[in-house]
Each structure stands twice: as C-alpha cells, then as structure tokens.
Amino acid sequence: MSKEHTWQSWMYVTTAILVTVLMFGLDVAAVNLGEWVVPLFFILILVGYILSIIFSVITLTCSYERKWVPIIALIITVFNLVVGGFFALFGAMY
16 A cells, blocks of 8 residues: 555644644734633643644554655644743743
C-alpha cells in the first residue's frame, strides 16, 4: 500500500494553525470585545494543545502515513507550546 496523507494529518495541521491564530488573536479580541472572551480563548487554546499532542502521536506513529505534513504541524505545535510556556512562566512571575 502506498503512503498517503489522511484526514488525521490535515486535522493535525489545522489544529496547530488554529491554536496559533487563537494565541495571537487573544489580545486583539480582548481589546475589541472585552475581557469576557479571555477565559473562552484560554479554554480553546488548552483544548487545541491537547488535540495537537494527540494528533502528533497518532500521525507520527502511523506506518501508512506520509510524514512531511505531520512534521510541519509538529514544528508549529512545538512553537505554540514554547510561546505559551514562555507567557505562562513570565505572566506568573510578574
């Protein structure tokens, strides 16, 4: 059987990009819509982190899956986790 990209790869990339958009759009939404959207964004970002980690395990361990789309999504996920961890660490300190 030939290797191909499945819906799991595309959902993984979509989830990773969506988390990035939510992280960068948090401040804009909070300023324009009010502070009530911040908890909603935090919940969506955390759910996106969890889904990204689950999709990374599924797609990177699958033997019939081509790997270049999941690797791109993994890079985006690591970037998201580093940025989120940085702001959580320094936000808690100051």
